Amino acid sequence: MGVTHIPVLREEVADNLASNTGRLFIDATVGGGGHSSFILTRYPDLNLLGLDVDEGNLKTAEARLREFGGRVTLIRGNFRNLKAILQQAGISSFDGILFDLGLSTYQLTGARGFSFHDESFLDMRMDGREALTAYDVVNKYNYEALKRVILEFGEEYRAGRIAKVITEERKKKPITTAKELAEIVGKAKKRTGKIHPATKTFQAIRIEVNEELNSLRSGLADAIDMARPKGRIGVISFHSLEDRIVKEMFRGSASLSIVTKKPIRPGREEVLSNPNARSAKLRVAEKK
Numbered sequence: 001m002g003v004t005h006i007p008v009l010r011e012e013v014a015d016n017l018a019s020n021t022g023r024l025f026i027d028a029t030v031g032g033g034g035h036s037s038f039i040l041t042r043y044p045d046l047n048l049l050g051l052d053v054d055e056g057n058l059k060t061a062e063a064r065l066r067e068f069g070g071r072v073t074l075i076r077g078n079f080r081n082l083k084a085i086l087q088q089a090g091i092s093s094f095d096g097i098l099f100d101l102g103l104s105t106y107q108l109t110g111a112r113g114f115s116f117h118d119e120s121f122l123d124m125r126m127d128g129r130e131a132l133t134a135y136d137v138v139n140k141y142n143y144e145a146l147k148r149v150i151l152e153f154g155e156e157y158r159a160g161r162i163a164k165v166i167t168e169e170r171k172k173k174p175i176t177t178a179k180e181l182a183e184i185v186g187k188a189k190k191r192t193g194k195i196h197p198a199t200k201t202f203q204a205i206r207i208e209v210n211e212e213l214n215s216l217r218s219g220l221a222d223a224i225d226m227a228r229p230k231g232r233i234g235v236i237s238f239h240s241l242e243d244r245i246v247k248e249m250f251r252g253s254a255s256l257s258i259v260t261k262k263p264i265r266p267g268r269e270e271v272l273s274n275p276n277a278r279s280a281k282l283r284v285a286e287k288k
Contacts, residue, residue: 007034008236008277012264013098014039016284017234022046022095026086028079028219029100033061040068047071049094051085053078053127078127079219080211083226093228099219099235101212101242102280114206116196118178124209134205138175143167153213153241154204162188162201178202203239213241220249224256227287232259234284243281250285259284 007013018025018039023046027036030050040048048071052058058076065072077085079099086092103114112123113134124134137149143163151159165188166175175181185198207213216235223233233256237243243263250256263281271278 006274006276007031007038008100008102008274008280009264009266009270009282010035010038012282013234013236014042016259016264016282017096017098017232018043018046019095020045024049024091024094026082026094026097026223027051027100028082028097028223030061030074031057031100033064035098035100036061036072037064037068040065040071046095047073049073049075049086049089049091051075051077051079051082055128078215079222080215082219082222086222086226093226094231095228096232097223097227097234099216099223101216101236102238102276103206113178114202115178116182116198116202120177122175122177122181124178124206126210130210132209134178134181134209135174135176137205137208138166138181139170149208150201150204152204153207154200155240156189156200156204158189164188207241213245216242216245217249220246224249224253224285224287229287231287232284233287234282236280236282238279238281243283246283250283253285255288256285257288259286 013035020043022043025039025046025048027048027050030036030052036048036050040046050061050072052061053076055076058074062074075085075089113121114124122133122135122138146166147159147163150156150162156162162185165184169175169184175184182198185201189197191197227233235246237246250258260283263283266277266280
């Protein structure tokens with residue numbers, strides 16, 4: 001594969017979530033295996049179970065983590081079902097877990113509608129086995145439903161205008177690619193600064209397609225329940241909706257102690273070398 005995903009906050013994840021005394025680490029979003037590879041190298045006595053719903057990500061991770069042999073188990077599954085997946089694998093508890101909620105480079109370059117420039121089918125599914133696609137949301141949701149998605153999941157102040165332009169354009173012909181959608185959103189919201197005007201709309205549609213926020217709530221609840229005493233739970237979020245859920249669930253759990261009073265952010269050097277890291281926030285809690 002011609003692209004390499006750079007894991008965000010790699011050192012900070014290893015320092016705060018894994019240790020020499022741990023036995024089992026869960027990478028709930030293994031992606032291309034970047035965080036996992038770093039953790040397994042640093043802590044040679046640690047075993048790791050990696051989850052991902054994306055079949056392509058798992059194949060990439062399998063190749064990258066092959067050198068660690070029997071220390072690694074990879075399972076295709078959604079972390080919303082974390083407890084059921086772990087129990088089926090014979091696991092009742094763990095020492096550390098990471099949820100990295102960002103898109104991988106492989107997804108952004110994989111011709112599935114995640115990128116503004118993608119001219120392939122408007123898909124946005126992380127799990128290709130699911131039925132709902134971005135095409136369905138963009139072309140079949142009525143104006144009110146589309147506005148709700150863009151406003152609620154994108155926190156987009158031009159949601160009404162964007163939904164109106166989308167519904168008008170799709171009357172002429174179906175909107176079939178991400179590039180088309182990005183150009184249409186650009187008619188409703190002009191670019192200001194470096195951020196693409198369709199950023200929040202794409203985020204919103206992706207969240208709707210993959211049920212990301214409900215999945216986060218479910219997976220995090222399972223993680224809090226299953227972590228061993230002194231076990232660490234970490235989440236890397238990339239927008240305020242995710243971060244708000246993590247903060248509230250950490251603070252609202254009587255069985256957790258907050259490790260990061262303020263979220264850990266990437267340093268200037270990391271942002272310069274990997275601009276995708278700029279909005280990342282890592283929050284960590286420990287099981288009492």
